[in-house]
Amino acid sequence: MTEHDHRPALAPAGPVPAGPVAVLTNPTAGRGRHADLLPAVLDRLAVAGRTLRLLTADTPDQALAACHDAVADGAAALVTVGGDGTVHLALQAVAGTPVAYGAVPTGTGNDFAADTGFPADPLAAADAIGAALAAGRTRPVDLARMTGPDGSVRWFGAVLAAGFDAIVNERANRMRWPRGRRRYDLAILVELARLRPRRYRLVLDGVPHEFDAVLVAVGNCASYGGGLRICPAADPTDGLLDVVVGGRFDRRELMRVKPRLARGTHVDHPLVRTFRARTVELAAHDITAYADGERATPLPVTITAVPHATNLLL
Known part of the structure; x- marks a missing residue:
């Protein structure tokens, strides 16, 4: 995780300053x-x-x-x-x-x-x-600010994944063969064979929750993985984070619900729960979270929604 200075996370909208x-x-x-x-x-x-x-x-x-x-x-x-x-x-x-x-x-x-x-x-x-x-x-x-277990700080714009998807990414990144997309596909097969719910502890704006789950995502935006709407109601201008927890899915049910991610209708599944919070504390054993598709931090992590954290040229 990259060290980052603790500047005030406020970027008021206004004219673009002078400079290159x-x-x-x-x-x-x-x-x-x-x-x-x-x-x-x-x-x-x-x-x-x-x-x-x-x-x-x-x-x-x-x-x-x-x-x-x-x-x-x-x-x-x-x-x-x-x-x-x-x-x-x-x-x-x-x-x-x-x-x-x-x-x-x-x-x-x-x-x-x-x-x-x-x-x-x-x-x-x-x-x-x-x-x-x-x-x-x-x-x-808005952006989301992550504080890792060593106190280092990093930001993400879209989604932090800390469940099966993150585990697959971690597996794929350890593999040297095959190359390209086939390596990721093979990692999915390996981790599907090992699929089991993990115990997660979430503290949402100070309120603790514990779940057995296979999918956990925290979204500033709705999508990850090239248009998969894992947090379909997330809005990067509302000052809040959306949290989606997919519970005790077995392999067959996980594969059945996966196509629904593209439309965001997986949140209607009875094993899926959704929350909204300004601050999310997330902990689980032996999980490395990925944010914006990048390897980010081992859990536990504290994620905070920071309103107006950056100004877009739009």
């Missing part, structure tokens, strides 16, 4: 299918008449450091060209600052961009961001 626009691009996002769009994206951002500063990075750690450095060096805005992983890195730098943020979605999932209103087409998103920059227009949205 930093652009972080991930050419491998979405398996590289949009890698050739960068010149056209930059042309659309340049209509605002601001200096564009292209950030260079070869690794996620370098990208994170480049985002922090850009904010510290006086960037007025940060724009990412990539998927949810790239968004996640950028949010660590802009959260709680007046630096505006724009997402050009070129990844596989693009859940945060979609749920906060950026156009799905990358060039249309770049046009929208360029127009917002030219007009000096921003719109505030």
Whole structure:
């Protein structure tokens, strides 16, 4: 988990401050299918008449450091060209600052961009961001702040997963074979064979709950995994987190309910419970949570909804 300074998490909406626009691009996002769009994206951002500063990075750690450095060096805005992983890195730098943020979605999932209103087409998103920059227009949205067991702080924009889906991600990340999507599919099969409910303790705005569950998600936005509406009622402007708990599912019932995630109707299943809270304390044994699809923190974790934590270029 990345250490983060404890700046006041408040980014009042208003004109975009003076200064250059930093652009972080991930050419491998979405398996590289949009890698050739960068010149056209930059042309659309340049209509605002601001200096564009292209950030260079070869690794996620370098990208994170480049985002922090850009904010510290006086960037007025940060724009990412990539998927949810790239968004996640950028949010660590802009959260709680007046630096505006724009997402050009070129990844596989693009859940945060979609749920906060950026156009799905990358060039249309770049046009929208360029127009917002030219007009000096921003719109505030909430983020979720995680505090891990070691006291370190990190932010997420979309969804934190801490159940079967996180366990599958952890398995897939440990595997060296096969490559690509097949590795994830194999991890699902392995973990389905080992499926068992885990004991979770949740404290929601100070009220404790305990559950045996196989799915636990905390959403600032509705979707994860490329449009799966795991927290279908989540609203990134309401100052609250949505919590979805899927109880003692067996393998067969879990596979039966999985297609309903795309529509968000899984919350009607009798084994699913939903909650809403400003602060969520979540604990379970031997679980590593994933946020915005990225490996985030071992449990326990405290998650807090932070209203107006960043300003979007929309």
